Amino acid sequence: MSAASNSSNGEHVAPSAGAIEIRNVTKIYDPDGVNVLAVDNCSLEIAPTEFCVIVGPSGCGKTTLLNAIAGFHEITRGEIALDRQTICRAGYTAPPGADRIVVFQNGALFPWSTVLNNVAYGPIVQGKVPAREARARAQGLLDELGLSDIGDRYPGELSSGMRRRAEIARALINDPKVLLLDEPFRAMDALTKGVAQEFLLQAYDRVRKTVFFITHDLEEALFLADRVVVMTTRPARIKYVLNVDFERPRTFRVRSSRRYLELKREVFAAVRDEATKAFEAGERELA
Amino acid sequence: MSIVNFTKVRKSVFSPTTLRGIISVVCLLAAWELGRHYHLPFLGAVPAPSEVLVALDRIMSDGKFWDHWLTSFVRVATGFVAAQIVGIPLGLAMAMNRFTHSFVFPSLEIMRPIPPLAWVPTAIIFWPTTESSIAFVIFLGAFFTVVLNALGGARNIDERHIRAAASFGSRPWDIFWKIVLPATLPSIFTGMAVGMGITWEVVVAAEMIAGKSGLGYFTWASYVGGNYPQIIIGMISIGIAGYLSSGLIRILGNVLTPWQRRF
Numbered sequence: 001m002s003a004a005s006n007s008s009n010g011e012h013v014a015p016s017a018g019a020i021e022i023r024n025v026t027k028i029y030d031p032d033g034v035n036v037l038a039v040d041n042c043s044l045e046i047a048p049t050e051f052c053v054i055v056g057p058s059g060c061g062k063t064t065l066l067n068a069i070a071g072f073h074e075i076t077r078g079e080i081a082l083d084r085q086t087i088c089r090a091g092y093t094a095p096p097g098a099d100r101i102v103v104f105q106n107g108a109l110f111p112w113s114t115v116l117n118n119v120a121y122g123p124i125v126q127g128k129v130p131a132r133e134a135r136a137r138a139q140g141l142l143d144e145l146g147l148s149d150i151g152d153r154y155p156g157e158l159s160s161g162m163r164r165r166a167e168i169a170r171a172l173i174n175d176p177k178v179l180l181l182d183e184p185f186r187a188m189d190a191l192t193k194g195v196a197q198e199f200l201l202q203a204y205d206r207v208r209k210t211v212f213f214i215t216h217d218l219e220e221a222l223f224l225a226d227r228v229v230v231m232t233t234r235p236a237r238i239k240y241v242l243n244v245d246f247e248r249p250r251t252f253r254v255r256s257s258r259r260y261l262e263l264k265r266e267v268f269a270a271v272r273d274e275a276t277k278a279f280e281a282g283e284r285e286l287a
Numbered sequence: 288m289s290i291v292n293f294t295k296v297r298k299s300v301f302s303p304t305t306l307r308g309i310i311s312v313v314c315l316l317a318a319w320e321l322g323r324h325y326h327l328p329f330l331g332a333v334p335a336p337s338e339v340l341v342a343l344d345r346i347m348s349d350g351k352f353w354d355h356w357l358t359s360f361v362r363v364a365t366g367f368v369a370a371q372i373v374g375i376p377l378g379l380a381m382a383m384n385r386f387t388h389s390f391v392f393p394s395l396e397i398m399r400p401i402p403p404l405a406w407v408p409t410a411i412i413f414w415p416t417t418e419s420s421i422a423f424v425i426f427l428g429a430f431f432t433v434v435l436n437a438l439g440g441a442r443n444i445d446e447r448h449i450r451a452a453a454s455f456g457s458r459p460w461d462i463f464w465k466i467v468l469p470a471t472l473p474s475i476f477t478g479m480a481v482g483m484g485i486t487w488e489v490v491v492a493a494e495m496i497a498g499k500s501g502l503g504y505f506t507w508a509s510y511v512g513g514n515y516p517q518i519i520i521g522m523i524s525i526g527i528a529g530y531l532s533s534g535l536i537r538i539l540g541n542v543l544t545p546w547q548r549r550f
Contacts (some may be wrong), residue, residue: 072450097451108447112469112546122455125465154546174455 018177018210022044025078040235049208061236066193071096101171102180110156116151122174161192240270298431332515342516359501366425378437423498429482429491476540487529
């Protein structure tokens with residue numbers, strides 16, 4: 001892991017890759033001839049290595065945006081570029097690739113492979129290094145992230161928190177430009193979630209990738225993000241953007257600071273309307 | 288990590304459940320023996336366990352008896368393996384490719400409800416030797432279950448696994464061998480276990496009609512020859528043979544899908 005190893009000196013290497021530009025993106029689903037406007041004219045620029053958290057009610061269209069960046073979905077109008085290169089526009093979607101790795105909701109480790117083989121999967125199928133070396137690198141990364149012991153375990157034997165950590169390791173080994181996380185810590189209990197979030201922050205401090213993180217949990221957003229982008233209920237529009245200026249590396253102590261409370265108050269006030277609207281529309285979950 | 292956990296085996300052998308099982312079998316045998324002894328209705332006509340044991344003692348040293356076992360095993364293995372070789376790839380192909388599915392599925396569904404035994408006359412006419420007719424009927428017994436389980440398993444693959452694999456740069460080849468196949472293996476083994484049971488039902492019936500050897504033939508010939516204790520020996524042999532074959536499949540399944548083991 002070249003990217004992982006050159007970060008331990010504390011200096012962050014000037015990043016050159018991982019800029020995402022989302023320009024006027026609209027997505028209309030058309031099931032059975034009924035147009036459903038999922039994303040309405042969204043524009044957002046994410047700087048290289050920025051930790052950008054998208055907050056919005058479940059089903060608001062934020063996952064649609066993530067799927068478009070990942071190459072799983074088409075968009076109806078607009079354009080998405082990664083490092084100035086168009087990866088998504090009407091009628092064209094760049095196929096999924098190792099430069100944009102997704103960590104899925106509820107996790108998607110391969111249950112039939114041990115954690116080590118899961119982590120080594122990317123390098124092995126990419127064929128750049130022999131399988132043995134790929135496994136050695138995977139073990140090295142697991143060691144580095146404090147997951148040495150679970151290499152020979154199957155995902156089914158692990159707790160949800162451990163599985164999520166292993167999955168983050170599986171994403172990082174590919175040295176992606178962008179890490180796409182789709183509510184990765186959803187449905188975890190508060191304590192496990194806290195530990196998993198800190199793990200993600202530590203990993204982020206090591207490798208400094210651009211992160212596109214989706215959640216409906218405002219507190220999680222504040223704790224993790226450089227910038228929080230609040231979206232409206234469907235159709236998804238950008239409602240509110242908040243810069244979060246806590247220093248990194250962050251620990252759980254951030255959450256009891258005065259500044260955190262101020263930001264929390266600010267963002268909660270800003271999204272209150274949206275929460276009410278979502279609530280009345282019968283949608284689930286906002287923060 | 289050994290495949291057989293001896294502590295667990297010992298615990299399960301000397302457990303209340305085992306004791307109850309033994310009691311159940313002993314009661315059955317006692318009822319049977321006494322029923323014969325006191326000429327109870329229905330049971331009176333059946334040879335008693337003691338008579339069966341005497342007959343068994345005689346027949347165990349007879350090499351022909353074991354030849355019947357071997358013959359049936361070979362037939363089952365042939366038909367069963369053939370069913371896997373044809374059925375698994377066909378099921379997977381149907382799951383992966385809509386064209387294959389729409390082309391094959393209707394014919395398959397028309398043939399599936401036909402009992403394998405109804406194929407016996409056609410099989411005898413169609414195949415050059417009795418042996419191949421019997422193997423074909425056994426093949427049919429396992430085939431449909433195997434196809435449908437492979438198809439169902441491969442169709443139910445979690446879309447996120449496919450997407451994740453695509454993100455990591457998998458070629459279609461990798462997706463098939465490293466995602467679709469392992470994800471489908473548990474259902475394939477379910478199909479195998481069920482299919483194995485059906486093959487034993489079929490082999491016996493096919494041998495009764497068309498064979499000159501095998502456990503099914505042995506059972507039927509004992510009836511025709513009026514050797515009633517031997518009928519019972521034949522029946523129990525078939526039961527044990529089926530149990531052993533399913534056990535083999537289970538062990539194979541445990542070895543090949545280690546992530547499915549309960550910890």
